[in-house]
Amino acid sequence: MELRQLRYFIAVAEEMHFNRAAERLHIAQPALSQQIQRLERNLKTQLFIRTTRSVEITDTGRVLLEAARRVVAEAERAQSQVELATLGNTGLLRVGFVSSAALSLLPGMVNHMHERLPQVHFQLQENTTERQIQAVLDGTLDVGIVREIEPIDGIRITALKPEALVVAVPESHALAGRPSVSLSELAGEEFVVFPRNQVSRLYDLIAALCIQAGFHIKIAQEAIQFPTILGLVAARTGIAIVPESLRALQIHGLAYLELSDAAAYSQVSLICAEARRDSALVKRFLEAVDIQAPPPSSRESTS
Numbered sequence: 001m002e003l004r005q006l007r008y009f010i011a012v013a014e015e016m017h018f019n020r021a022a023e024r025l026h027i028a029q030p031a032l033s034q035q036i037q038r039l040e041r042n043l044k045t046q047l048f049i050r051t052t053r054s055v056e057i058t059d060t061g062r063v064l065l066e067a068a069r070r071v072v073a074e075a076e077r078a079q080s081q082v083e084l085a086t087l088g089n090t091g092l093l094r095v096g097f098v099s100s101a102a103l104s105l106l107p108g109m110v111n112h113m114h115e116r117l118p119q120v121h122f123q124l125q126e127n128t129t130e131r132q133i134q135a136v137l138d139g140t141l142d143v144g145i146v147r148e149i150e151p152i153d154g155i156r157i158t159a160l161k162p163e164a165l166v167v168a169v170p171e172s173h174a175l176a177g178r179p180s181v182s183l184s185e186l187a188g189e190e191f192v193v194f195p196r197n198q199v200s201r202l203y204d205l206i207a208a209l210c211i212q213a214g215f216h217i218k219i220a221q222e223a224i225q226f227p228t229i230l231g232l233v234a235a236r237t238g239i240a241i242v243p244e245s246l247r248a249l250q251i252h253g254l255a256y257l258e259l260s261d262a263a264a265y266s267q268v269s270l271i272c273a274e275a276r277r278d279s280a281l282v283k284r285f286l287e288a289v290d291i292q293a294p295p296p297s298s299r300e301s302t303s
Contacts, residue, residue, distance in 0.1 A: 006068040096132040096144035104245035112288040148201035162265040164244040170236040180258040183213035190220035190238040
């Protein structure tokens with residue numbers, strides 16, 4: 001039983017006339033009759049009672065008609081879904097992201113996709129850069145939004161706009177009233193930082209910037225989550241250097257200052273497996289990244 005034969009059968013059953021059904025299908029009437037006869041032979045049953053004046057569907061034919069309509073409709077739906085998926089217009093995209101991306105890049109990207117491609121569904125997973133790299137290589141993640149990544153075999157990296165780093169200080173801090181500060185002015189301060197064994201890339205970046213400014217970080221407290229770090233700063237346990245997107249977290253007793261150092265930025269990137277680089281869905285997401293990535297800040301434009 002072929003899908004084409006089911007379509008022919010449905011047309012005859014609905015028209016109850018072979019000539020009209022042939023015209024509807026844009027085929028010759030003898031060819032249509034031959035296909036119906038072949039279908040009847042394959043099923044070993046009579047589907048129509050034919051006379052010189054009329055065509056009548058049999059009881060067996062009525063049973064097949066109901067099933068044939070379902071099969072053809074499902075086949076057409078499947079074909080439509082495949083066509084949409086081929087264009088990247090439907091499907092499931094598994095996206096990983098570092099926590100700070102949820103405050104800046106991720107909402108714009110996903111909303112852009114939802115508005116233009118409502119049939120694309122997302123599975124969003126917050127995770128560290130290291131774990132995202134492994135998930136992309138394992139094939140359990142399609143794309144990831146990461147920080148401070150260097151070339152890795154099997155990984156395609158798309159660099160996004162650099163994100164400025166800022167300093168979070170208690171409102172009672174001597175620097176709190178200033179709009180900006182240089183890294184060298186933070187020498188002697190105590191810092192609230194990520195544990196290096198869990199968020200090594202951002203930790204190493206900040207530590208290297210401080211060394212370039214002439215001092216080593218003095219660690220007062222460690223915390224894994226950004227809100228916890230900022231809460232500890234507000235509690236006057238130390239200061240913290242964080243990505244600018246964290247300004248979205250307004251906590252009582254906390255102030256943010258810009259860093260005037262030209263090198264004080266974090267590189268955010270999108271990663272995917274080289275094997276997935278031609279995926280239509282991944283390409284669509286890359287388009288959303290291009291549209292939604294924030295423009296460079298005034299400091300980046302002049303540096």
